[in-house]
Amino acid sequence: MEGTFVVIGGGIAGVSCAESLAFLAPEERVILITASPLIKAVTNIVPLSQMMTRFDVQERDALSLSEMHPSISIIHDTVMSVDLVNKYVETESGQIVRYKKLCLCNGASPKMIAQDNPHVLGIRDTESVNNFSKKVKNARRIVIVGNGGIATEIVHEIQGIEMIWVIKDKHISATFVDPGAAEFFQYKLLKKGNDTSEDGIVKRMKYKIADEQAVAGGAALGPDWHRNYNITGISQTSSPVQVEYSCELVAISSESHHDEDNTENWPIYVKLTNGKNIGCDFVVSATGVIPNSVMRGSEELKRGEDGGYLVDDRLKTSEKDVFAAGDVCTANWDLAQHWFQMRLWTQAMQMGRYAAKSMVCEFRGEECLQDFCFELFTHVTKFFGFKVVLLGLYNGQKLKGEYEILLRVTKGAEYVKLILKNGKLQGAVLIGETNLEEMCENLILDQLDLSVYGEDLLNPDIDVEDYFD
Numbered sequence: 001m002e003g004t005f006v007v008i009g010g011g012i013a014g015v016s017c018a019e020s021l022a023f024l025a026p027e028e029r030v031i032l033i034t035a036s037p038l039i040k041a042v043t044n045i046v047p048l049s050q051m052m053t054r055f056d057v058q059e060r061d062a063l064s065l066s067e068m069h070p071s072i073s074i075i076h077d078t079v080m081s082v083d084l085v086n087k088y089v090e091t092e093s094g095q096i097v098r099y100k101k102l103c104l105c106n107g108a109s110p111k112m113i114a115q116d117n118p119h120v121l122g123i124r125d126t127e128s129v130n131n132f133s134k135k136v137k138n139a140r141r142i143v144i145v146g147n148g149g150i151a152t153e154i155v156h157e158i159q160g161i162e163m164i165w166v167i168k169d170k171h172i173s174a175t176f177v178d179p180g181a182a183e184f185f186q187y188k189l190l191k192k193g194n195d196t197s198e199d200g201i202v203k204r205m206k207y208k209i210a211d212e213q214a215v216a217g218g219a220a221l222g223p224d225w226h227r228n229y230n231i232t233g234i235s236q237t238s239s240p241v242q243v244e245y246s247c248e249l250v251a252i253s254s255e256s257h258h259d260e261d262n263t264e265n266w267p268i269y270v271k272l273t274n275g276k277n278i279g280c281d282f283v284v285s286a287t288g289v290i291p292n293s294v295m296r297g298s299e300e301l302k303r304g305e306d307g308g309y310l311v312d313d314r315l316k317t318s319e320k321d322v323f324a325a326g327d328v329c330t331a332n333w334d335l336a337q338h339w340f341q342m343r344l345w346t347q348a349m350q351m352g353r354y355a356a357k358s359m360v361c362e363f364r365g366e367e368c369l370q371d372f373c374f375e376l377f378t379h380v381t382k383f384f385g386f387k388v389v390l391l392g393l394y395n396g397q398k399l400k401g402e403y404e405i406l407l408r409v410t411k412g413a414e415y416v417k418l419i420l421k422n423g424k425l426q427g428a429v430l431i432g433e434t435n436l437e438e439m440c441e442n443l444i445l446d447q448l449d450l451s452v453y454g455e456d457l458l459n460p461d462i463d464v465e466d467y468f469d
């Protein structure tokens with residue numbers, strides 16, 4: 001087979017790339033090769049501001065894509081190798097697919113704290129979450145290792161089970177929030193089991209599963225993935241989450257010996273750097289991801305320290321005619337001051353679409369300007385039932401500690417943190433229904449000098465937006 005454009009991967013990046021190719025160059029053949037029969041498509045995009053969007057992620061039969069876009073052909077197969085000189089890829093079933101431009105969107109896999117241990121689980125695709133929800137049903141106690149979005153979500157969502165959360169930082173959810181915001185969430189951990197009422201509403205996009213088929217090696221799960229699964233343990237009540245701060249795992253052992261409390265036997269024990277030996281039914285490894293950049297023949301492509309394929313400002317890898325997007329790539333251009341890469345679905349979608357634009361421009365010999373979305377980091381999510389908006393250098397990243405913070409907190413309602421340098425807004429953390437996202441976004445992009453407003457910027461009695469109208 002031969003396609004002008006060949007895309008590998010049926011996750012958000014690959015599907016966004018293939019759809020955009022079909023839109024931008026409908027006369028050219030696009031071939032999408034995906035290891036799983038189900039693909040992830042982004043739908044119902046709702047702009048929240050100039051830069052921020054909310055969208056649904058739908059899991060669909062891969063073939064539906066070619067029904068909607070006749071120029072796209074789907075191959076359900078795994079790519080085993082790529083020949084960068086002769087410009088073709090070879091699949092597991094032996095198919096040779098030639099390309100003029102190739103985009104690698106193979107995604108990433110969970111970093112596992114122990115390989116091939118049935119009591120240690122990672123969460124990525126529908127198969128892994130099926131396995132997880134089955135195990136939770138019969139579990140009394142689990143240990144969660146990691147301090148990012150997935151760990152935070154699991155701790156919040158699971159009921160009826162004893163949870164020990166092992167984090168290497170001094171505060172929870174450190175990938176996304178600072179100690180102050182962590183403190184803001186803390187009461188939710190203590191009250192766990194007694195307050196389900198206010199969290200019943202899902203405000204962000206729901207994730208839809210096409211059928212019950214579990215897929216291994218499939219794309220990463222989408223928003224609100226846990227709503228489709230019953231992740232309740234056997235206990236009727238939930239106890240507060242026990243957080244083990246500033247420590248890491250030293251060893252995992254299945255040997256039957258008693259744990260800290262010396263009361264019962266557990267299938268697995270974890271030893272922590274703080275000296276504790278904790279028994280549990282299983283361990284969830286949520287310590288980040290490793291890009292799937294190990295395809296045979298792709299050794300020539302330059303990789304970053306995190307293992308991702310290095311890409312330039314056109315999302316081109318180090319080899320001619322080969323692009324990469326989403327979790328599998330590592331941004332290696334002169335980044336805009338207020339943007340950085342994080343392996344998130346918004347960036348997977350943005351990169352997939354922009355890679356398509358770059359591929360088409362290069363194919364036609366046209367000039368292509370970098371997409372505006374790479375000017376400002378934006379992330380909208382939900383932690384512990386609160387809407388969380390992160391903008392720009394929200395944790396003072398890149399500022400080397402030289403910044404001021406303006407803070408407004410109403411316990412249980414909102415947490416607003418603005419990061420300012422030389423009177424100009426650099427980043428913001430907005431938790432709760434603050435309605436400040438558009439103003440903050442504009443202030444970061446415009447770099448207006450705000451010194452004259454001082455603390456009034458967050459004075460709830462002053463409608464700051466009036467200043468800037």
Ligand SMILES: Cc1cc2nc3c(=O)[nH]c(=O)nc-3n(C[C@H](O)[C@H](O)[C@H](O)COP(=O)(O)OP(=O)(O)OC[C@H]3O[C@@H](n4cnc5c(N)ncnc54)[C@H](O)[C@@H]3O)c2cc1C
Pocket residue numbers: 008009010011012013014033034035036040077078079080105106107108123124125149150217218219220221222223225292295325326327328343344345346348381
């Ligand atoms: C549990 C969970 C919760 C998350 N929560 C959030 C969140 O709240 N907010 C957020 O922004 N992000 C979240 N993420 C991250 C987000 O899901 C990913 O960043 C994003 O989906 C990456 O998309 P991708 O297309 O790059 O990769 P993937 O979704 O991993 O897709 C890769 C695709 O490539 C295919 N593939 C791989 N190798 C081959 C091969 N050799 N041949 C053919 N096909 C191949 C796979 O089958 C798959 O279809 C979460 C991730 C997980 C796992």
